[in-house]
Amino acid sequence: MKSPLISIIIPVYNTEGTLARCVDSALAQTYENCEVVIVDDGTPDNAGAIADDYASRYDNMRVVHKQNAGLAEARRSGVNEAKGDYIIHLDSDDTMLPDAVEYLLSKCKEHNLDIAYGNYIRINEDGKKNEVCFPDDSMILTGEEFMMYNIKPVGICANWGCLAKRELWLNDSIYPPSNTKLPSEDILINIKISKFVEKIGLFNHPVCYYYYNSQSLSITGSLSQLDKWKQYFSIIENELKSRNLFEKYESIFLCMKIESMAFYYNGLDTSDPWVKSIIKDKRFKLPPKSRLLQFLIQYPRLWEFLRDTKRRIFN
Numbered sequence: 001m002k003s004p005l006i007s008i009i010i011p012v013y014n015t016e017g018t019l020a021r022c023v024d025s026a027l028a029q030t031y032e033n034c035e036v037v038i039v040d041d042g043t044p045d046n047a048g049a050i051a052d053d054y055a056s057r058y059d060n061m062r063v064v065h066k067q068n069a070g071l072a073e074a075r076r077s078g079v080n081e082a083k084g085d086y087i088i089h090l091d092s093d094d095t096m097l098p099d100a101v102e103y104l105l106s107k108c109k110e111h112n113l114d115i116a117y118g119n120y121i122r123i124n125e126d127g128k129k130n131e132v133c134f135p136d137d138s139m140i141l142t143g144e145e146f147m148m149y150n151i152k153p154v155g156i157c158a159n160w161g162c163l164a165k166r167e168l169w170l171n172d173s174i175y176p177p178s179n180t181k182l183p184s185e186d187i188l189i190n191i192k193i194s195k196f197v198e199k200i201g202l203f204n205h206p207v208c209y210y211y212y213n214s215q216s217l218s219i220t221g222s223l224s225q226l227d228k229w230k231q232y233f234s235i236i237e238n239e240l241k242s243r244n245l246f247e248k249y250e251s252i253f254l255c256m257k258i259e260s261m262a263f264y265y266n267g268l269d270t271s272d273p274w275v276k277s278i279i280k281d282k283r284f285k286l287p288p289k290s291r292l293l294q295f296l297i298q299y300p301r302l303w304e305f306l307r308d309t310k311r312r313i314f315n
Contacts, residue, residue: 003033006101007084007166011039011074015092016047018211023054023061025095025209031102036061038092039078042068047092070181072189075159079169087169089160093211100207104163107201111140114197117162118207125214131206139202144245147194149202150187151236151249151256159186161208168193182232183264191239229265230274233257251284258286262293263307268300 008026012019026036038055040048040063051063064081066074075089086105090096100118107116122130141149150157168174174192176185194200233253240246240253257278261268269275279298286294296303 003031004085004105005083006031006034006086006088006105006163007078007082008034008036008088008090008096008101009039009075009078009082010036010090010092011041011071011078012047012051012092013041013043013068013071013074014045014047015043016045016050018093019047019050022090022092022095023051025098026090027058027061028098029096029101030099031105034060034101035082035084037078037081038063039074039081040065041070041074042066069178070185072176072185073178075169076172076175079166082166084166086163087166088163090208091160093213094160095209095211097207097209101163103203103205104207107203108163111199111201113140113199113201114168115146115162115164115193115200117157117200117202118205119203120161120208120210121206122210122212124212132210133204134202136202137204141200141202143194143197143200146197146200147191147245148249148252150190150194151252157186157190157202159189164193168196171196176235180228180231182228182235184232184260188232188235191236195239195243226265226269226272226275229260233260251286254278254281254284255286255290258290258294258297262297262303266300266304268297270298270300 008029010022010026015022023036023038026034036058038051038061040051048063048065055061055063062081064077066077078089079087086108088101088104104116104118107113117134119131119133122132124130146157171193174189174196176182176188182188236253237246240249246253261275261278270279279294296306
């Protein structure tokens with residue numbers, strides 16, 4: 001029986017300094033039946049030329065050049081170009097461990113999974129490494145459980161670090177609106193994709209090196225646009241309501257909003273009616289952490305000082 005073809009999709013934007021190590025890690029997989037699809041998302045640096053040079057030297061590699069439309073759209077373009085039975089996404093500033101594809105495919109086969117996740121090793125800017133793990137060594141979830149896992153603040157499921165059946169990624173309904181860039185698009189996609197899966201596995205076996213970047217959008221506060229967050233949470237709320245799950249998970253959804261406002265937003269306008277509705281919502285018995293954050297974000301300057309001090313110390 002022929003081994004499944006695995007498509008490794010690498011979106012590229014402003015990463016000429018890290019692309020080579022990323023592509024080399026994809027080419028070094030112990031599982032041999034892989035193809036690599038690099039998507040040049042209108043990058044203004046030399047990354048597109050680096051990708052073309054690789055593709056000229058490797059028969060199992062192709063490059064798609066397109067106008068800049070953001071990460072989610074770049075991944076969609078890669079999926080449409082891919083020929084594999086399974087898809088694995090890899091960010092162009094990160095790398096894969098050599099056995100990543102082999103391990104995740106073995107788990108898909110062993111447990112009959114639609115998606116298999118591994119955990120990852122975070123590399124800080126000073127070179128220190130820290131393995132980021134799931135709560136349990138092995139977790140098999142239904143689609144609804146996976147959706148809840150992404151709404152709960154403990155989740156670490158990005159769109160990279162997992163192997164998924166290609167047909168899941170061919171469903172246009174899972175992608176965020178193409179005309180705007182929203183925060184945490186990976187979470188939006190996970191919540192939407194959960195509708196179409198039966199079983200997902202989360203395993204504490206590292207498959208990627210994640211290189212922490214203090215200048216990323218989520219860390220610098222560049223995503224502090226309230227209208228974007230309102231749209232983001234509106235999409236999630238509508239998805240839950242369309243599946244008759246909103247009331248069931250409303251308290252968890254409130255915790256998600258509180259923690260997002262606390263950790264990813266700068267200059268919170270506490271006079272905004274939507275923000276007020278989050279801060280003043282006392283209908284549920286929230287976990288202690290969420291309740292404390294709900295109190296602290298009423299005082300944005302104090303909270304941002306505490307939050308940023310913690311980041312400087314521990315990152």
